[in-house]
Amino acid sequence: MTQKHGIQWIVYDLEKMNVNSFFLKANLFVYIMSCAFSKFKYNALSVRRHSKKVLGLFSITHKRNYAVFTEEPLKKTPLYDFHVENGGKMVPFAGWSMPVQYSSLGVLASHLHTRENASLFDVSHMLQMRLFGRDRVSFLEKLVVADLEELPLDSSILSVFTNENGGIIDDTVICKQDDHIHIVSNAACADKDIAHIRKEISKFQQRGGDVNLKIIDDHALLALQGPKAASVLQELCDEDLNDFMFMTARRLNIKGSDCHVTRSGYTGEDGFEIGVPSPASKQLVNLLLKYTSVQLAGLGARDSLRLEAGLCLYGHDLDDTTTPVEAGLTWTIGKRRRKEGGFIGAEHIIPQIKGGVMRRRIGLIVEGAPARENAEIYNNKDELIGKVTSGGPSPSLQKNIAMGYVESGYHKLSTELLVKVRNRMQKAQVVKMPFVPTKYYK
Secondary structure, three states, rough: OOHHHHHHHOOOOOOOOOOOOHHHHHHHHHHHHHHHHOOOOOOHHHHHHHHHHHHHOOOOOOOOOOOOOOOOEOOOOOOOHHHOOOOEEEEOOOOEEEEEEEEEEOOHHEEEEHHHHHEEEHHHHHHHEEOOOOOOOHHHHHOOOOOOOOOOOOOOEEEEEOOOOOOOOEEEEEEOOOOOOOEEOOOHHHHHHHHHHHHHHHHHHHHOOOOEEEEOOOOOEEEEEOOOOOHHHHHHOOOOOOOOOOOOEEEEEOOOOOEEEEEEOOOOEEEEEEEEEEHHHHHHHHHHOOOOEEEOOOOOHHHHHHOOOOOEEEOOOEOOOOOOOOOOHHHOHHHHHHHHHHOHHHHHHHHHHHHHHOOOEEEEEEOOOOOOOOEEEOOOOOOOEEEEEEEEOOOOEEEEEEEEEEEEOOOOOOOOOEEEEOOOEEEEEEEOOOOOOOOOOO
C-alpha cells in the first residue's frame, strides 16, 4: 500500500468508529504528515497502527481515552440505540461504544448545563457487582482500605482495591446493604477487578469463609447530576428525598420501576446514580427528559466536570504503582484500618501515613495553553519534579487546570511551578482542590 492508501485507511477507521471530532482528525493528520516528512521510514500499515495508538491517547475531551482497539466488537449499553437515535456521537471507551456528546449540545454547553440545571449520563458501562455470604464484610476488608464494619447500612463509601505493594488496583464505591454489599468500579478495570476478587474469594473459601460474587449485568446505571436533579427525581417517586443524604442508598419505586439509588456522582454536584432493570431503562430516561431542566450529557462533559471537582480518573491520576497516600486519598483509609491493617499492601501504606511519601498529587492553575497528560512539571530551577496526569480548560473557572504528581515539598499551596507545554515553559501555581466547590447534599 502507498502512503496515500495509509491515510485513506485512517479516515476509514475514524468513520467506522464514529469518531467525528474535527480535533481528533486534525491531530492525526498533522501526526501523519509529520511522519511523512521525518527521517524515519514508515509504511501504510505502521502509520495505521500508530494512528490507532495515538487516537487511544486522546480523551473524550481531547485529553485521554481508554479506547482499546481490538478485533472484538465494542460492547453496548442497554441504551445504545437510544443514544444513536438522539444524536449521540459514539466513541470507543474501555471496550464500550459510548456517547461522548450529543448533537443538540456540545461538551462545553453540556458541562455548564450540569452546573446550572441537571444532566443525565448513561454510565451502564461501569462494573456493578454484589457480594453475598455471612463473611462478606470481613472478606472485602482484606481487599479495600475502608472500614466496612462501622459503615452503616444503606451507606456508601469511596475506597480503593490495593495490591501487595500498596498500589491502587482500582477505585470503587461500596454500598452496604442488609443482605449484600453493592460494588461499582471502573469499566476499564472490569476484567482485572473480577479476576482479583475471584482469586481472593477462592483462597477465602478454602479457609472456610462464606462469600460469593455476582456480576450485575441486567441493570442499566444512570447518573442524574446537577442542582435540579433532586426536584426532578422527587416528582417521579413518592418517597420524601429531603432526608436522603449524600453517599446513602435507597430502593425507590420510580414510576413503577424498582431502582437501587445512591445520592452520589462523579461531577461534584448533588445528584443520584440510579440502577434500573435494563428493560425499563429507556422508559425512565424518557420520563426524566420530559423535564426541560434535564438534558442528555456524554463522557466529554463528565470528564471535565470530574476534573473541576478534583476527582481522580483511574489509569491516569491513579494506577497500580500509586498508593492512596501519594494520591491524596489517605482519608479513604478508615481509622481502625490504620491501626489494625489487615488489607493487602497495608505494610507499605500505613507507614506512609506517618512517615510521608516521595511524591504527592496536586492541583494546578496553568497559565497559557492547557497542560495535558504527561506534560512535565519543573521547579524554578528548571529541575524536573513531576508530571501532569489530567488537565484541560475549566469551563466554570475559565482557566486552565490540571492535576499531577510532584516531589514532596513542592505540593504546598501557592507554590509557583513551571509546566512544559509544546516545548514552552508556562507558569503554574499549586492550588487547593476541588477547583470548583462541591455541592453534595449533606
